[in-house]
Amino acid sequence: MNIYDISEKAGVSIATVSRVLNGNSRVSEKTRQRILAIMEETGYQPNIFARGLGLNTMNTVGILCADSSDAVLASAVYHIEQELHKYQYDALLCCTGYDVGVKEKYLGLLLSKRVDALILAGSNFVESDAEKNQYIIDAAKEVPVIILNGYLDAPNVYCALCDDADIMQQVTERFLKKTDRILYLYRSLSYSGRKKAEGMKRAFAAAGQELKPENVVLYNGAIDETKQMLLERYEQGARWDVILTSDDELAVGAYKFSRAAGLKVPEELQIVGYNNSKPSICCEPEISSVDNHLEYSSQNAVSMLMRVLSGEQVPSRITVSGDIIVRGTTVDL
Amino acid sequence: MNIYDISEKAGVSIATVSRVLNGNSRVSEKTRQRILAIMEETGYQPNIFARGLGLNTMNTVGILCADSSDAVLASAVYHIEQELHKYQYDALLCCTGYDVGVKEKYLGLLLSKRVDALILAGSNFVESDAEKNQYIIDAAKEVPVIILNGYLDAPNVYCALCDDADIMQQVTERFLKKTDRILYLYRSLSYSGRKKAEGMKRAFAAAGQELKPENVVLYNGAIDETKQMLLERYEQGARWDVILTSDDELAVGAYKFSRAAGLKVPEELQIVGYNNSKPSICCEPEISSVDNHLEYSSQNAVSMLMRVLSGEQVPSRITVSGDIIVRGTTVDL
Numbered sequence: 001m002n003i004y005d006i007s008e009k010a011g012v013s014i015a016t017v018s019r020v021l022n023g024n025s026r027v028s029e030k031t032r033q034r035i036l037a038i039m040e041e042t043g044y045q046p047n048i049f050a051r052g053l054g055l056n057t058m059n060t061v062g063i064l065c066a067d068s069s070d071a072v073l074a075s076a077v078y079h080i081e082q083e084l085h086k087y088q089y090d091a092l093l094c095c096t097g098y099d100v101g102v103k104e105k106y107l108g109l110l111l112s113k114r115v116d117a118l119i120l121a122g123s124n125f126v127e128s129d130a131e132k133n134q135y136i137i138d139a140a141k142e143v144p145v146i147i148l149n150g151y152l153d154a155p156n157v158y159c160a161l162c163d164d165a166d167i168m169q170q171v172t173e174r175f176l177k178k179t180d181r182i183l184y185l186y187r188s189l190s191y192s193g194r195k196k197a198e199g200m201k202r203a204f205a206a207a208g209q210e211l212k213p214e215n216v217v218l219y220n221g222a223i224d225e226t227k228q229m230l231l232e233r234y235e236q237g238a239r240w241d242v243i244l245t246s247d248d249e250l251a252v253g254a255y256k257f258s259r260a261a262g263l264k265v266p267e268e269l270q271i272v273g274y275n276n277s278k279p280s281i282c283c284e285p286e287i288s289s290v291d292n293h294l295e296y297s298s299q300n301a302v303s304m305l306m307r308v309l310s311g312e313q314v315p316s317r318i319t320v321s322g323d324i325i326v327r328g329t330t331v332d333l
Numbered sequence: 334m335n336i337y338d339i340s341e342k343a344g345v346s347i348a349t350v351s352r353v354l355n356g357n358s359r360v361s362e363k364t365r366q367r368i369l370a371i372m373e374e375t376g377y378q379p380n381i382f383a384r385g386l387g388l389n390t391m392n393t394v395g396i397l398c399a400d401s402s403d404a405v406l407a408s409a410v411y412h413i414e415q416e417l418h419k420y421q422y423d424a425l426l427c428c429t430g431y432d433v434g435v436k437e438k439y440l441g442l443l444l445s446k447r448v449d450a451l452i453l454a455g456s457n458f459v460e461s462d463a464e465k466n467q468y469i470i471d472a473a474k475e476v477p478v479i480i481l482n483g484y485l486d487a488p489n490v491y492c493a494l495c496d497d498a499d500i501m502q503q504v505t506e507r508f509l510k511k512t513d514r515i516l517y518l519y520r521s522l523s524y525s526g527r528k529k530a531e532g533m534k535r536a537f538a539a540a541g542q543e544l545k546p547e548n549v550v551l552y553n554g555a556i557d558e559t560k561q562m563l564l565e566r567y568e569q570g571a572r573w574d575v576i577l578t579s580d581d582e583l584a585v586g587a588y589k590f591s592r593a594a595g596l597k598v599p600e601e602l603q604i605v606g607y608n609n610s611k612p613s614i615c616c617e618p619e620i621s622s623v624d625n626h627l628e629y630s631s632q633n634a635v636s637m638l639m640r641v642l643s644g645e646q647v648p649s650r651i652t653v654s655g656d657i658i659v660r661g662t663t664v665d666l
Binding site for chain 1: 393396402404414415425426585592611612614615616
């Protein structure tokens with residue numbers, strides 16, 4: 001018996017049950033009594049330590065993040081924490097790593113404690129294998145779950161993300177007017193990694209051009225390894241006019257490859273990074289990059305959550321556009 | 334009346350009082366009874382919500398961090414969180430910004446809640462103006478305070494840091510054998526910023542050479558601003574053979590200045606960054622940088638704290654050496 005079952009039995013939203021548990025006065029006395037009666041009847045036990053049956057909350061939100069030392073995820077965590085503080089909520093940070101089993105364990109740990117909600121910061125929380133997302137769906141039966149830069153269609157799950165497929169399609173289309181020798185280099189099969197690949201494929205399909213499988217490369221290496229990998233392929237005869245990447249560090253790897261191969265950037269090779277993060281402005285020329293407005297989505301994530309906690313109806317997804325920041329590594333954008 | 338007063342009255346360490354409050358069994362029954370008696374006698378009220386008089390703890394540590402979106406601080410927060418989790422402690426993250434007043438407010442907020450200890454992540458928490466550190470000293474009367482990369486001499490304050498002055502002296506001495514046209518560029522008057530400057534000055538003094546005031550520059554700008562600032566000074570006639578910086582982003586700014594001024598690196602200008610962070614490996618040549626072993630100190634910070642919480646005597650300071658990572662921007666290291 002959990003908050004989700006109670007809401008079904010009472011015929012009200014989870015948010016309304018949450019409001020009653022949180023002592024929010026914006027529930028009619030009649031509804032409040034009905035929900036409390038169902039709770040008593042079903043023997044529902046909220047985590048008393050955490051909420052104290054309609055008295056108050058711990059005002060604490062759990063943030064799960066695979067690796068907060070990753071600059072992009074760190075920025076997300078920072079902006080989430082800043083927003084939460086504006087609403088007098090504390091941030092309990094859990095760095096989970098990338099393993100699904102460990103993520104699940106940490107999430108359970110947070111739930112067993114005292115969080116009012118969970119924010120999963122980063123696209124890597126939504127796996128392509130649906131079964132692996134079940135633990136998130138289950139968690140959402142207990143507290144609202146917000147996913148930053150990922151999307152999962154489930155009750156009580158809310159998503160704030162960037163339209164990665166769309167911007168990647170736009171970027172690819174612009175290059176496709178000149179060349180189809182476009183390489184897409186991406187780090188993981190995370191939700192956004194898949195969406196970016198999808199956008200690229202859509203652009204090729206719309207132009208009626210063939211995207212060679214060897215031009216979509218999944219590669220999770222450091223800067224220098226990326227350079228070496230590209231160099232080996234180049235020495236084996238691979239040729240590209242454009243390299244698109246799923247993050248700026250891969251783009252820096254591509255930039256270093258261009259130097260090692262003696263290719264002029266942007267005349268002989270154009271490079272586009274993603275995230276508009278620090279690494280893109282550390283080399284010369286600076287790297288053109290897609291701004292996915294992570295700060296904005298982090299704020300969206302928290303403001304959505306606050307509305308959910310106060311019992312408002314909110315859309316289950318807010319999507320922002322990605323935008324191209326043109327710098328020195330491109331001429332055709 | 335606080336934990337500090339109790340320890341004085343009982344003639345035991347703060348750690349011992351903390352052990353009693355935390356229900357740790359490694360206190361003799363006699364000592365435990367004496368401390369509890371003093372608490373009763375003085376009307377001492379521990380934060381019951383937080384600790385529950387010797388019954389249990391919330392197992393939560395507050396991490397204060399000026400800006401966790403800063404790559405170096407983010408890495409520190411990440412490693413601290415990972416370590417805390419090994420000991421079954423949760424991390425409550427507070428991003429304070431750089432203003433002392435705001436830091437103090439956040440710290441008070443955490444104390445009023447439920448943390449077993451505080452970790453101040455980052456050198457910027459220890460100001461040169463002693464008065465501005467009083468709130469930290471006061472906080473340490475309530476719970477143990479650990480400072481990462483800063484040093485403050487006060488009861489119940491423990492510090493894990495890098496010997497920045499020593500490594501900076503070593504680096505400067507090596508260059509001084511060839512030239513005294515050495516610029517030190519630093520971002521803030523934080524504890525480590527001051528220590529690095531001190532190390533550089535010691536090297537000049539030891540060599541009996543004069544360090545010109547205009548060659549120690551305090552500058553808090555982004556990469557491109559740093560480049561412009563150096564370019565302006567260069568155009569006004571300033572000349573340097575070596576630029577030492579207090580962080581890698583300033584070093585990237587110096588690298589960009591060298592390109593704009595047409596100076597060959599490392600032949601005509603040598604550059605050394607600090608922190609051995611991502612920006613140092615994003616340009617070509619990659620930037621030589623001092624590794625201050627922040628990950629190691631983060632782990633030291635947590636293991637010190639765990640010993641304090643379990644009532645052990647620990648040194649008030651653990652210092653690691655800094656080490657030079659030689660890359661392409663130097664020849665004389």
